[in-house]
Amino acid sequence: MCGIIGAASSRSVGKILVNGLKKMEYRGYDSAGLILNQEEKAVQIRTLGKVSNLEEAMVQEKPKADSGIAHTRWATHGAPSEANAHPHGSCDNIYIVHNGIIENHNDLREQLTNKGYAIKSETDSELIAHLIHSNKSKGKNTLEALIKTTKELDGAYSIAVIDTDEKGKVFAAKQKSPLLVGKGIEENFVASDPLAIAGLAESFYLLEDGDFAEITKTDIRIFGSDGNEVNREETPIDTNIQEVTKDGYKHFMEKEIYEQPEAISRAVEGRTTEGEVLDNIFGLGSSEAFKNVKRIQFVACGTSLHAAKTARKWFEELCETPCYIDFASEYRYRNPLVEDHTLFVCISQSGETADTMAALNYAKEKKYLGIVTICNVPTSTMARESDWKIFTNAGPEIGVASTKAFTTQLAALLLLACAISKIKKINNDKRANAIDDLHQAPDLVKESFGLKKHIDEIVEKIADKKNALYLGRGVYFSIAQEGALKLKEISYIHAEAYPAGELKHGPLALVDEMTPVVALAPEDELVEKLLSNLEEVKSRGGTLYVFGNSGSKIKIDKGKFMNMPECGYYNAPIVYTIPLQILAYEVACSRGTDLDQPRNLAKSVTVE
Numbered sequence: 001m002c003g004i005i006g007a008a009s010s011r012s013v014g015k016i017l018v019n020g021l022k023k024m025e026y027r028g029y030d031s032a033g034l035i036l037n038q039e040e041k042a043v044q045i046r047t048l049g050k051v052s053n054l055e056e057a058m059v060q061e062k063p064k065a066d067s068g069i070a071h072t073r074w075a076t077h078g079a080p081s082e083a084n085a086h087p088h089g090s091c092d093n094i095y096i097v098h099n100g101i102i103e104n105h106n107d108l109r110e111q112l113t114n115k116g117y118a119i120k121s122e123t124d125s126e127l128i129a130h131l132i133h134s135n136k137s138k139g140k141n142t143l144e145a146l147i148k149t150t151k152e153l154d155g156a157y158s159i160a161v162i163d164t165d166e167k168g169k170v171f172a173a174k175q176k177s178p179l180l181v182g183k184g185i186e187e188n189f190v191a192s193d194p195l196a197i198a199g200l201a202e203s204f205y206l207l208e209d210g211d212f213a214e215i216t217k218t219d220i221r222i223f224g225s226d227g228n229e230v231n232r233e234e235t236p237i238d239t240n241i242q243e244v245t246k247d248g249y250k251h252f253m254e255k256e257i258y259e260q261p262e263a264i265s266r267a268v269e270g271r272t273t274e275g276e277v278l279d280n281i282f283g284l285g286s287s288e289a290f291k292n293v294k295r296i297q298f299v300a301c302g303t304s305l306h307a308a309k310t311a312r313k314w315f316e317e318l319c320e321t322p323c324y325i326d327f328a329s330e331y332r333y334r335n336p337l338v339e340d341h342t343l344f345v346c347i348s349q350s351g352e353t354a355d356t357m358a359a360l361n362y363a364k365e366k367k368y369l370g371i372v373t374i375c376n377v378p379t380s381t382m383a384r385e386s387d388w389k390i391f392t393n394a395g396p397e398i399g400v401a402s403t404k405a406f407t408t409q410l411a412a413l414l415l416l417a418c419a420i421s422k423i424k425k426i427n428n429d430k431r432a433n434a435i436d437d438l439h440q441a442p443d444l445v446k447e448s449f450g451l452k453k454h455i456d457e458i459v460e461k462i463a464d465k466k467n468a469l470y471l472g473r474g475v476y477f478s479i480a481q482e483g484a485l486k487l488k489e490i491s492y493i494h495a496e497a498y499p500a501g502e503l504k505h506g507p508l509a510l511v512d513e514m515t516p517v518v519a520l521a522p523e524d525e526l527v528e529k530l531l532s533n534l535e536e537v538k539s540r541g542g543t544l545y546v547f548g549n550s551g552s553k554i555k556i557d558k559g560k561f562m563n564m565p566e567c568g569y570y571n572a573p574i575v576y577t578i579p580l581q582i583l584a585y586e587v588a589c590s591r592g593t594d595l596d597q598p599r600n601l602a603k604s605v606t607v608e
């Protein structure tokens with residue numbers, strides 16, 4: 001899982017490529033590199049670590065060329081190192097950058113070694129360069145050699161290629177990893193994400209699986225899997241993504257936390273009227289199809305999975321529909337038994353996560369009622385491959401730790417629950433409450449930002465610890481899981497969440513004065529039970545930090561009780577998420593971690 005970009009232009013492309021990589025660092029940031037197809041000799045620069053290191057190296061070397069390709073890496077095959085960084089070359093002639101995984105790499109390595117190719121890295125990607133070179137040496141031109149090469153590859157790839165004999169050209173191929181061709185003025189691009197070429201290109205063509213492209217500064221040619229030229233739909237670049245900046249915030253994550261009121265409003269806007277959800281907000285024919293839903297199967301990864309877990313109760317209450325929830329990476333390996341009239345729902349910020357995508361493809365072969373995708377990226381593969389979809393409209397999320405994507409997913413899930421309950425004509429009052437709560441959510445989220453001051457007072461007490469426990473009951477257990485995930489992702493403090501009732505069945509053994517325990521205690525039907533669980537923590541010397549309502553009966557030092565806004569039943573899980581995000585963010589800031597790009601992680605995981 002990596003980001004790739006290529007450019008052919010009437011101006012020098014070095015800076016364009018580096019800036020494009022910077023915008024795609026969410027896809028990986030353990031090493032970066034580029035090759036510029038200069039007139040005399042191609043110049044290759046590769047650096048370990050972030051794109052800023054590549055940028056520094058560029059400043060020193062000042063290479064100039066009107067075409068080139070570049071890559072930011074998240075290591076899969078081979079450790080992060082300069083030798084494993086892309087681009088990879090063959091015989092000083094063919095250079096490639098690759099995103100994806102080549103599954104038959106062992107066979108190819110053996111085959112190419114026998115042919116006399118010296119393989120210099122541990123990557124599967126390098127083999128692609130040698131294969132193209134080998135096919136070209138059999139009398140094919142570069143494009144033909146690329147097409148022939150892809151027939152020999154098993155797996156997923158988006159590839160950009162330059163040939164030192166073909167100055168001013170970039171070639172590309174796509175199979176199961178995202179790739180688009182961007183159209184500018186006197187310059188054209190290939191890239192993994194429109195974000196990389198925002199501000200440069202006016203529009204783009206999404207490539208389909210099996211497509212190839214050849215670009216120069218003036219021409220774009222796209223070919224289908226049979227090698228014949230094809231037309232793909234031209235999409236204007238969304239002006240909202242033209243400039244993604246931190247707007248004065250220290251980190252993207254911080255900005256994205258504080259953008260949530262507007263993001264949630266956008267997720268709901270135009271999809272409801274007074275007390276009712278509009279028909280077909282998931283696409284034409286969706287409402288009619290939802291009439292027959294008897295069960296729902298959710299699949300997702302990471303934060304998106306927590307959204308499904310939180311929303312289950314809404315589906316059970318509003319639509320009286322049982323739900324199954326699977327880790328996308330596990331779902332298809334348990335040979336799921338699909339009952340009639342089961343709706344399959346994918347949740348994904350990016351709409352590209354390989355495990356979720358693989359689950360979706362698997363589900364297509366099964367007798368599901370249909371596939372719904374809830375995602376934030378309208379151009380994503382999942383959106384295109386689903387029967388019905390809704391976009392969360394959160395706007396670009398750059399911080400690796402997901403924030404506004406999660407709360408807008410909750411809003412979209414509540415809309416889905418309402419849409420099903422409406423067509424089934426059940427629970428009309430509850431549905432009206434749910435919609436009312438959705439409309440109130442942005443203001444309540446804004447109000448919850450007021451807790452930041454209080455959270456600041458407890459930050460240092462958590463920042464120096466090695467472990468933390470998060471507790472909740474009912475849907476608040478899922479919110480606690482999301483809070484714990486945030487803390488561990490960006491502060492590297494080991495944090496686990498438990499349903500509070502489980503505490504005594506094991507985790508209580510971990511409780512001591514060195515283990516902060518964060519508990520979510522809204523005044524709901526489970527609060528009394530939660531209170532006794534929290535007493536168990538107190539009596540073992542644990543330090544409790546509680547987020548709850550003003551009327552809470554919990555007896556705890558004021559400094560450790562965070563007074564939440566008075567929320568509605570349906571919007572409280574959204575609102576209770578916010579202080580946990582702020583807590584994780586502030587703790588990570590205090591520990592000085594790289595919190596927009598935490599170690600070992602990437603935002604878009606396009607490998608299984």
Ligand code: G6P
Pocket residue numbers: 301302303304347348349350351352353356400401402601602603604605
């Ligand atoms: C990665 C990200 C997580 C995200 C997960 C699923 O692990 O670091 O923040 O929740 O992928 O991503 P998706 O785009 O499918 O929601």
